[in-house]
Amino acid sequence: MTTVLPPALHTAREAVDPALRAAVARLDPDTRRVCEYHFGWSNADGTPDGGGGKALRPAMVLLSARSVASEDPVAAAAAVELVHNFSLLHDDVMDGDTSRRHRPTAWTVFGKPAALLAGDALLALSTEILLEAPSRQAAAAALSLTTATRTLIAGQAADLDFERRAAVGLDECLRMAHDKTAALLACASSIGALFVGAPRETVTRLHAFGTELGMAFQLVDDLLGLWGDPEVTGKPVLSDLRTRKKSVPVVHALSSGTAAGERLLQLYAQAEPLTEDQLHEAAEMVQRAGSAEWTRLECERRLAAAHERLPDGQRAATESLTELAEFIVRRKL
Amino acid sequence: MTTVLPPALHTAREAVDPALRAAVARLDPDTRRVCEYHFGWSNADGTPDGGGGKALRPAMVLLSARSVASEDPVAAAAAVELVHNFSLLHDDVMDGDTSRRHRPTAWTVFGKPAALLAGDALLALSTEILLEAPSRQAAAAALSLTTATRTLIAGQAADLDFERRAAVGLDECLRMAHDKTAALLACASSIGALFVGAPRETVTRLHAFGTELGMAFQLVDDLLGLWGDPEVTGKPVLSDLRTRKKSVPVVHALSSGTAAGERLLQLYAQAEPLTEDQLHEAAEMVQRAGSAEWTRLECERRLAAAHERLPDGQRAATESLTELAEFIVRRKL
Numbered sequence: 044m045t046t047v048l049p050p051a052l053h054t055a056r057e058a059v060d061p062a063l064r065a066a067v068a069r070l071d072p073d074t075r076r077v078c079e080y081h082f083g084w085s086n087a088d089g090t091p092d093g094g095g096g097k098a099l100r101p102a103m104v105l106l107s108a109r110s111v112a113s114e115d116p117v118a119a120a121a122a123v124e125l126v127h128n129f130s131l132l133h134d135d136v137m138d139g140d141t142s143r144r145h146r147p148t149a150w151t152v153f154g155k156p157a158a159l160l161a162g163d164a165l166l167a168l169s170t171e172i173l174l175e176a177p178s179r180q181a182a183a184a185a186l187s188l189t190t191a192t193r194t195l196i197a198g199q200a201a202d203l204d205f206e207r208r209a210a211v212g213l214d215e216c217l218r219m220a221h222d223k224t225a226a227l228l229a230c231a232s233s234i235g236a237l238f239v240g241a242p243r244e245t246v247t248r249l250h251a252f253g254t255e256l257g258m259a260f261q262l263v264d265d266l267l268g269l270w271g272d273p274e275v276t277g278k279p280v281l282s283d284l285r286t287r288k289k290s291v292p293v294v295h296a297l298s299s300g301t302a303a304g305e306r307l308l309q310l311y312a313q314a315e316p317l318t319e320d321q322l323h324e325a326a327e328m329v330q331r332a333g334s335a336e337w338t339r340l341e342c343e344r345r346l347a348a349a350h351e352r353l354p355d356g357q358r359a360a361t362e363s364l365t366e367l368a369e370f371i372v373r374r375k376l
Numbered sequence: 377m378t379t380v381l382p383p384a385l386h387t388a389r390e391a392v393d394p395a396l397r398a399a400v401a402r403l404d405p406d407t408r409r410v411c412e413y414h415f416g417w418s419n420a421d422g423t424p425d426g427g428g429g430k431a432l433r434p435a436m437v438l439l440s441a442r443s444v445a446s447e448d449p450v451a452a453a454a455a456v457e458l459v460h461n462f463s464l465l466h467d468d469v470m471d472g473d474t475s476r477r478h479r480p481t482a483w484t485v486f487g488k489p490a491a492l493l494a495g496d497a498l499l500a501l502s503t504e505i506l507l508e509a510p511s512r513q514a515a516a517a518a519l520s521l522t523t524a525t526r527t528l529i530a531g532q533a534a535d536l537d538f539e540r541r542a543a544v545g546l547d548e549c550l551r552m553a554h555d556k557t558a559a560l561l562a563c564a565s566s567i568g569a570l571f572v573g574a575p576r577e578t579v580t581r582l583h584a585f586g587t588e589l590g591m592a593f594q595l596v597d598d599l600l601g602l603w604g605d606p607e608v609t610g611k612p613v614l615s616d617l618r619t620r621k622k623s624v625p626v627v628h629a630l631s632s633g634t635a636a637g638e639r640l641l642q643l644y645a646q647a648e649p650l651t652e653d654q655l656h657e658a659a660e661m662v663q664r665a666g667s668a669e670w671t672r673l674e675c676e677r678r679l680a681a682a683h684e685r686l687p688d689g690q691r692a693a694t695e696s697l698t699e700l701a702e703f704i705v706r707r708k709l
Contacts, residue, residue, distance in 0.1 A: 069526075070526070070530070071529075071530035071533050071534065071555075073533040073534070073536075073537050074529065074530065074533045129496075133492060133493075133496060136492070137488075137489035137492060137493070155470075156470035156536050157533070157536065159466060159469070159470060159492065160466075160470070160529055160532055160533050160536070162496075163462075163466060163495075163496075163499070163525075163529050164526060164529045164530075164533075166496070166499055166500070167499070167522050167525040167526040167529060168526065170503050170518065170519075170522040171519065171522045171523060171526065174515050174518055174519040174522065175519065181515065182507050182514065182515035182518070185503065185507055185515070185518065186503075186504065186507040186508065189500050189503040189504045189507065190504060192496075192500040193402075193403070193497060193500040193501065193504065196404075196407065196493055196496050196497045196500060197403070197404035197407065197497075199493055200404050200406040200407045200490070200493050200497075201404065201406070203406075203489050203490065203493070204406050222404075
């Protein structure tokens with residue numbers, strides 16, 4: 044378990060924060076206030092706050108560019124972070140989540156319409172700052188980002204659809220994880236290189252690296268959603284079971300054909316809310332079905348596949364990408 | 377009063393519909409179903425329906441390009457229509473509107489999360505199809521569209537803000553009308569020319585034409601929201617008063633300093649819902665304050681200003697733009 048943040052995260056935050064803040068400062072006052080709160084830069088009353096996310100995606104963008112050039116594609120890094128936060132703002136409304144990064148979600152503070160508009164605005168801004176950037180590859184980068192955005196939306200649509208369905212296959216569940224999480228990380232891992240004019244082969248390899256890494260990332264998230272430390276995820280333990288989320292380990296267990304899987308199916312089909320005892324039993328069934336172990340191994344496999352995809356390039360950048368990947372996946376497992 | 381649709385609308389629909397349908401067909405099945413319903417191409421159960429909007433914005437895009445080239449910037453026309461429909465889908469959720477184009481709104485049929493995702497998807501698609509288009513000006517066009525989108529979002533944010541405030545000035549109300557309606561029409565009126573490589577001066581004039589026309593359009597809409605024919609607007613008469621919307625004629629009356637304005641202020645401040653009699657009284661106060669007349673004259677002034685901005689160019693295209701502008705503004709006034 045790594046507890047120290049990789050230096051690339053700090054560097055990325057320092058590099059990208061000014062661009063992000065400048066982008067958000069373009070918004071109308073109402074929408075700007077919601078975004079500044081959401082990013083953790085201000086409190087609900089508008090007073091400054093020093094918070095903010097982990098800058099994981101910006102770090103990916105900057106590192107992937109460093110592997111081919113000495114230039115920092117800050118606009119691309121900020122654009123990816125804007126899209127990520129667009130999706131957080133909208134997902135929190137759709138899922139009714141009340142807590143994010145240990146604070147009340149934006150919609151609980153400003154209302155749903157304001158939070159939706161803030162998300163819309165961040166999505167529009169992301170395209171805007173990319174296309175304004177002085178790079179001949181700005182349009183190609185914007186196309187990569189908007190395609191990833193559309194995939195992310197498809198993932199969220201599938202996730203919502205799963206909630207309404209009794210039976211979900213493991214394959215479609217993995218596809219949903221790809222769409223919802225890995226597509227944007229694949230874009231984050233390659234758009235920087237694309238932006239600074241890297242050869243197509245390099246961009247493709249970095250994209251594949253990000254896809255595998257994104258899958259590993261989501262699988263870890265799914266495990267944290269069952270047994271994770273609320274200090275890390277900001278969510279209470281067993282929260283995914285409480286909402287009967289069809290995450291990868293759960294779907295693996297449900298479709299395992301084991302007695303434990305059958306019992307989990309019964310619990311998920313129960314009309315009443317699950318009691319605390321039943322929640323612990325459900326988690327135990329995921330273990331017994333071998334699904335926690337399978338998810339952990341699949342995660343390792345994806346991480347190894349990611350490393351294999353990394354292009355040969357500047358050694359330091361590749362090492363930092365590897366370090367970042369390890370950090371992401373070793374969180375509290 | 378014009379009742380016959382200008383031929384440009386029919387032409388635009390024919391030209392743009394296939395591109396729009398192909399774009400929407402790229403979406404994941406869940407989101408696609410919502411969009412196809414929203415566009416009026418299918419019923420709630422997925423069976424085909426022949427409906428669809430008026431293709432006003434696509435017609436603007438195609439005509440503005442015709443004034444400088446013989447090329448049809450279909451991708452740009454489809455992209456603007458996608459953004460327009462993104463905003464309709466989201467606005468209907470935020471405003472809680474249950475009827476659009478004489479049918480139940482998408483969120484009432486598919487739920488709010490699905491309608492929000494459909495809007496998100498259309499916004500992402502709009503950038504995607506523009507940037508994929510084989511035009512050297514695709515990136516400039518996409519930037520114009522995304523900037524207009526951001527302005528539109530600011531307008532909706534102001535509109536929501538006005539609902540919570542007692543006092544709204546006429547200037548900020550006109551600014552809101554500009555942001556919410558005129559910005560996208562200005563983009564629609566100029567993006568086609570931009571896309572086919574028209575000189576900057578032409579693009580600027582067409583943009584200014586669209587801004588004035590958009591203002592006229594919104595002012596007509598505001599009048600229709602008070603006295604309009606539900607056959608035309610799809611909204612019941614007096615609907616804007618029922619929801620105490622701060623539209624331009626209402627704000628003009630409220631800030632008129634007249635006795636009628638004072639009475640309207642009392643009615644708008646009333647805690648209980650307005651009775652039918654009170655609704656008619658409120659409409660009468662807007663008349664007596666001279667605000668209906670002022671709005672009508674302002675609308676005429678904007679329309680005249682729009683015509684003055686039209687660049688010299690192919691006579692037929694300019695005439696069609698003029699005809700379209702007249703059609704938009706003469707609806708049932």
